[in-house]
Amino acid sequence: MRQDRANTDQLAAEVSLLYRTSQMSALQQRLETASGEMGGRLMVLDESGKVQLDSFSELNGSRLELPEVIGILALNQTADYGVHQLNESADQSLDFHFLKRYDTTSEWVAYCTSALSQDGTIIGVLLFSSPIQDMMERLFALQDRMVLYFLVAAAAAMAIALVFSRVLTRPIAALTRSIQRMGHGDFSVRVPTRGSGEMRKLSETFNAMSEKLEMLDSSRNQFVSNASHELKTPLATMKILLESIIYQPDMEQAVRTEFLTDINKEIDRLNMIIGDLLTLVSMDSQTMRLNRTTFSLSQVVKDTAHRLQPVAEMHHQELKLAINDRCDMYADCAKLSQVVYNLMENALKYTQEGGSIRVRLIRSGRDAVLTVTDNGPGIPKEDQPHIFDRFYRVDKARSRETGGTGLGLSIVHQMVLMHGGSVSVESEEGHGATFTVELPIHQG
Ligand SMILES: Nc1ncnc2c1ncn2[C@@H]1O[C@H](COP(=O)(O)OP(=O)(O)O)[C@@H](O)[C@H]1O
Numbered sequence: 001m002r003q004d005r006a007n008t009d010q011l012a013a014e015v016s017l018l019y020r021t022s023q024m025s026a027l028q029q030r031l032e033t034a035s036g037e038m039g040g041r042l043m044v045l046d047e048s049g050k051v052q053l054d055s056f057s058e059l060n061g062s063r064l065e066l067p068e069v070i071g072i073l074a075l076n077q078t079a080d081y082g083v084h085q086l087n088e089s090a091d092q093s094l095d096f097h098f099l100k101r102y103d104t105t106s107e108w109v110a111y112c113t114s115a116l117s118q119d120g121t122i123i124g125v126l127l128f129s130s131p132i133q134d135m136m137e138r139l140f141a142l143q144d145r146m147v148l149y150f151l152v153a154a155a156a157a158m159a160i161a162l163v164f165s166r167v168l169t170r171p172i173a174a175l176t177r178s179i180q181r182m183g184h185g186d187f188s189v190r191v192p193t194r195g196s197g198e199m200r201k202l203s204e205t206f207n208a209m210s211e212k213l214e215m216l217d218s219s220r221n222q223f224v225s226n227a228s229h230e231l232k233t234p235l236a237t238m239k240i241l242l243e244s245i246i247y248q249p250d251m252e253q254a255v256r257t258e259f260l261t262d263i264n265k266e267i268d269r270l271n272m273i274i275g276d277l278l279t280l281v282s283m284d285s286q287t288m289r290l291n292r293t294t295f296s297l298s299q300v301v302k303d304t305a306h307r308l309q310p311v312a313e314m315h316h317q318e319l320k321l322a323i324n325d326r327c328d329m330y331a332d333c334a335k336l337s338q339v340v341y342n343l344m345e346n347a348l349k350y351t352q353e354g355g356s357i358r359v360r361l362i363r364s365g366r367d368a369v370l371t372v373t374d375n376g377p378g379i380p381k382e383d384q385p386h387i388f389d390r391f392y393r394v395d396k397a398r399s400r401e402t403g404g405t406g407l408g409l410s411i412v413h414q415m416v417l418m419h420g421g422s423v424s425v426e427s428e429e430g431h432g433a434t435f436t437v438e439l440p441i442h443q444g
């Protein structure tokens with residue numbers, strides 16, 4: 001095509017000379033040879049678009065209103081070209097003749113035009129028309145192939161995208177379902193941890209979380225059922241006592257008073273349990289914050305001993321203090337008072353008549369160390385890991401008898417943890433027990 005245009009332009013220079021000088025037969029000769037060489041039809045048109053010479057000698061005198069001719073004559077271009085698809089209705093056209101002449105089934109032709117000029121004015125047009133069916137067919141075949149390639153590539157891309165999205169979304173969908181189940185209160189759900197990378201990490205994190213929630217859920221249930229049980233026991237006792245009073249109107253006054261006193265005791269017990277429960281629950285829900293002030297822990301120990309002295313005396317027990325340091329703390333005074341009280345109260349409560357309790361407070365580095373030792377019955381090895389659990393009591397009957405709730409040590413444990421300290425027990429059955437609390441002093 002480009003070659004055709006170049007040839008047409010080149011020929012136009014030669015032709016315009018012959019045309020200007022009206023050497024018509026030489027021109028006709030030239031057109032016919034060039035037409036053979038270039039493999040198409042060549043025509044010379046005058047400035048009105050009428051055919052003056054035709055290499056096929058057929059269209060002389062007819063007017064050709066092709067866009068490529070108009071481009072030169074009306075729009076003053078020096079050259080133009082175009083590609084056309086022939087149609088049967090144009091039987092009188094240039095194309096029709098062209099096809100007949102070549103005896104071809106060609107449907108596509110290309111036209112190249114070039115201006116013939118004299119001193120800058122256009123005096124005519126050289127028109128070259130050639131069949132380009134071969135080229136167009138190749139072009140269309142290429143186009144068809146391109147469409148096919150495109151469709152295959154698009155289908156492949158879609159298939160790959162589909163597979164990938166399936167692979168990616170399946171674990172996410174499983175996770176979503178699990179989260180929904182968890183939202184409905186089922187904490188036993190776990191997701192499979194297949195594959196690698198982020199998805200695996202996410203699944204593992206989810207499983208760790210649901211495991212923790214399941215544990216929390218079951219310990220909460222355990223707590224609620226234990227608490228209810230603890231509350232029910234005094235209520236049941238009170239009900240029996242009250243019913244006896246109601247259904248025995250002629251009961252002796254002394255017996256009635258005894259029953260009422262027992263009811264009063266049960267009410268105290270209920271109060272105590274509820275108080276302990278509220279302390280624990282508020283620590284759980286983190287609403288209980290540390291209210292830190294500077295105070296002397298040794299003073300707290302002395303005050304507590306003073307408060308418990310009457311109890312010790314009542315049981316002929318000896319309560320001895322050994323305090324080496326003031327232990328000025330920056331901590332929550334009320335909570336640490338409760339820690340000291342609970343430990344000393346236990347020691348007095350579980351130690352037999354005439355026993356002895358030693359309380360020691362020393363400073364060791366950055367810690368205050370409190371030990372409460374008694375020479376009571378001690379705690380069996382198998383119970384030691386559990387005594388800081390809620391409601392855990394070694395001897396239920398004895399604990400109840402002495403007014404225990406089984407919550408005292410778990411409160412101690414939690415309060416010490418809140419202060420960043422630790423609590424432990426050492427005991428041998430029959431040889432007393434020693435509770436040790438280590439608390440960071442945190443002087444502000
Ligand atoms: N000094 C001690 N000597 C022997 N046993 C103890 C002592 N302190 C605690 N225990 C045991 O640990 C259990 C848990 O103590 P605690 O949580 O304070 O509950 P309680 O309300 O029964 O005192 C007690 O029931 C008791 O069996």
Ligand SMILES: [Mg+2]
Binds near residue numbers: 342405406408409
């Ligand atoms: Mg106790």
